[in-house]
Amino acid sequence: MCLLKTSIWARILILGCLIMATPALADNATQANETGNSVQADQAGRAPEAGSTESATIDSPPSPAVIDEAAAEPAVAPPAPTAPYLVKFDQISSGDTAWMMTSTALVLLMTIPGLVLFYAGMVRKKNVLSTALQSFAICCLISVIWVVIGYSLAFTPSDSPFIGSLDRMFLSGLSYIKDTSQLSVSHIAPSIPESVFIMFQMTFAIITPALIVGAFAERMRFTAMLVFMSLWSIFVYAPVAHWVWEPSGFFASQGVLDFAGGTVVHINAGAAGLVCAYMLGPRSGYGKVPFVPYNLVYTLVGASLLWVGWFGFNAGSAVAADGRAGMAMLVTQIATAVAAMTWISIEWIIKSRITMLGCASGAVAGLVAITPASGFVGVPGALAIGLAAGVCCYWGATGLKRLLGADDALDVFGIHGVGGLVGAILTGVFVDKAISGAEGSVIMQTVAALGTLLYSGIVTLILLFIVDFAIGLRVDAEEEHDGLDLTQHAERVL
């Protein structure tokens, strides 16, 4: 019965995608060359170097319509592109492309195996495989959804500042033409092939839902998880990415700064995680019996992989191999180290001992908090953000967790939600105009952070109700007792 319901949902989704794709495929050629309003990538924090933008715009082959206008009014400069377009091979920066391909691999490394190990080490032995599999399966699932519809919804300009167009479904317009030495580039990253930009953004789309897994660990049905993540990626991740990162998006056009995803990734995932924890309810025995983590060495290895991968996440978000990427890398290292030291200092003061899990958690908290700020702040900002992240996320995973009363199993909200909020707001405080040319507003940063928190929370709640009605979210008590590894997957760690 459940399988039947899942199948019906899947068919509805695929049918909807196909219907919406039809006009997109027809308009493919026109859209690929379209130009329009000026790029506002600086406000989104993802601006390419000024020189490269200019070069790509001037030298890019315009569409026939643009050629006609240019002939009639030769004095008018063509507007900066706001949609993907074709350029010659020699307009692509090999340095930027090499760095972005490396960054893409690094960000993927954060999910598989970084997050897989980080989470698997913290759950009980009977749920290790299921927890690991959930992140791995999300990687496969979101890769497909991203190319079918996610990228188009997130990064295609549309008439609405809240959601992208469906014109790029199935990556319509993505081109690499050897005969004419042309390839498509994104208007957000004109110095690298669009294929690389799509892949880079895909890894962000993968890790965000994978982070949520930690909140409902050890009790969600695998099929329900897959359906929920599919819907969440389309109805929550893609719109929020559009608001914040697409230059015509609602928050980007208001000057909200989010360099690498403090709002899009961490606040978004944190809010969804908290709602999941409430909706699924606590694990059987929660608060009464100890839930001993399987192997914290896995968690430390996972945290270390996250740390290394985060250089791709943050420095890669410069979309160029340049000085700003270098600054992003430096402040990432500093904030992470400070947050870890802060966390273990608090542990020492309060509990008179320092734990490995605390040190790893502090490092992740620092990584989360510096994410939105990494291309905007200098060393003093990084020190302050690291310190604040250590204090606030420690409270988020302990005091706030008790206050909220939800069984957020692996503290997704306590670390990613709280860390994301701290980072987003402090980005407005410590933004350095000399580094990015951008000016921040604490009020706008706060509005964007809280707006995302609310949107993600509400839509996640609706999606969970739908999935619960259609499939059922939670395993039964007996299955939970025996562990998801055996009962959901017929496998077991020996």
Add this chain to the structure above:
Amino acid sequence: MSETEKTSVAALISVILRRKLNRVIDVKWLVKNQDYAREIINISRELDLPDLSDYANHLESLMFGSIQSTPAAKPKPVSVETPVSTTDLADGNDDEDDGGEIDTSKYVGHLR
């Protein structure tokens, strides 16, 4: 026979015993200690559950080479031979081997 195969069958017996009798056994100890294994095999047969009996026979053949109709050795009290940790009883981890040295109470209600 491989340790992995023995442990797999022992784990299956462990799950059924816990479901039917609410009895927690130590899987690692089961594949290491022959006396404990015989005791568990006997208990499994006495329950007269088809699957459990099959698993018991399979485990016996893996551990002792052939299926024996009677206990081969004097059974010892399970409570003496089975180092079941408080953790195992509490959260359902049936083959942890923490030696009882870890203060698991710190994991009640939170991880960090």
